[in-house]
Amino acid sequence: DIQMTQSPSTLSASVGDRVTITCRASQTFRGWLAWYQHKPGKAPQLLMHDTSRLERGVPSRFSGSASGTEFTLTISSLQPEDSATYYCQHYTFSSGTFGQGTKVEV
Amino acid sequence: EVRLVQSGPEVKMPGESLKISCTASGYEFAKYWLGWVRHMPGKGLEWVGLIYPGDSEVRYNPSFEGLVTMSADRSINTAYLQLSGLRASDSAMYYCASSVGSTTCLNNWGQGTLLTVSS
Numbered sequence: 145d146i147q148m149t150q151s152p153s154t155l156s157a158s159v160g161d162r163v164t165i166t167c168r169a170s171q172t173f174r175g176w177l178a179w180y181q182h183k184p185g186k187a188p189q190l191l192m193h194d195t196s197r198l199e200r201g202v203p204s205r206f207s208g209s210a211s212g213t214e215f216t217l218t219i220s221s222l223q224p225e226d227s228a229t230y231y232c233q234h235y236t237f238s239s240g241t242f243g244q245g246t247k248v249e250v
Numbered sequence: 251e252v253r254l255v256q257s258g259p260e261v262k263m264p265g266e267s268l269k270i271s272c273t274a275s276g277y278e279f280a281k282y283w284l285g286w287v288r289h290m291p292g293k294g295l296e297w298v299g300l301i302y303p304g305d306s307e308v309r310y311n312p313s314f315e316g317l318v319t320m321s322a323d324r325s326i327n328t329a330y331l332q333l334s335g336l337r338a339s340d341s342a343m344y345y346c347a348s349s350v351g352s353t354t355c356l357n358n359w360g361q362g363t364l365l366t367v368s369s
Contacts, residue, residue, distance in 0.1 A: 145312075178355040180295070187345055187359035188287070188295065199357065231295050235354045238309045240285060240297035 146171050146234050150243030157250065161222045165246045167232035169213040176235050179208060179217045182245075183228045191217070191230075224250050252276040254346055254360035261366045267334040270363045272346030277358075279327040280304040283349045285356050286320060286331050290342040298344075300354060301329060336367045 147170040157163050167177070177195045182188040192198045195215060196208040205220045219226055227250045232243040257271040272284070286298035299310040303322035310320070319332040333340055344363045347356035 176353060176355070180356075182295070187362055188347075188356075189359070190355060190357045193351075193353065193355040193357070229294075233295075233297070233355065235356075237283070237300070237354055239311070240300070240354065240356075242295045242297060245294040
């Protein structure tokens with residue numbers, strides 16, 4: 145199975161900052177990478193799938209990209225409501241490995 | 251509107267069994283994979299597995315195989331996660347989530363079911 149290594153585990157940034165979260169896969173694969181936002185007391189929310197396809201209603205300050213085995217979530221201008229834990233997930237029809245999570249403090 | 255409504259919080263004794271339900275509405279339940287995710291206190295999300303309600307085909311995370319059983323009843327648009335021989339380490343929030351679309355990313359989530367296992 146493909147393993148996903150996410151970094152950093154925590155990050156603290158200010159309103160308006162550009163932040164980047166990275167997931168590195170143990171093997172190359174095409175596209176099936178999702179990012180979720182999880183706030184305390186709430187269910188996780190899908191932000192984007194297929195590496196960079198934003199879900200309806202997700203602010204455009206969120207974006208995703210990939211280079212080789214490295215997948216990146218970028219928040220272009222951090223907002224107070226972005227405080228949450230973010231997870232990457234490699235999904236297939238037989239697996240759904242999550243990264244370890246990145247706690248973002250604003 | 252897609253909705254997933256899970257059964258309420260549970261407190262169980264070690265060794266007991268539990269079946270969490272997840273009732274779907276707003277989409278064709280039988281046509282899309284539905285997943286289960288565990289969130290233990292202070293830990294990350296863990297993918298438990300997937301079930302295709304149309305034919306009850308299941309795919310388990312090897313780490314959970316033998317520990318949980320996924321099932322579905324298409325007649326009432328409900329999926330289930332059964333846990334047997336509960337231990338304190340099973341205490342967690344369990345989420346169901348549907349993948350309405352052509353892949354298996356989880357785009358609609360239930361509210362979660364909190365399980366506490368304690369003697």
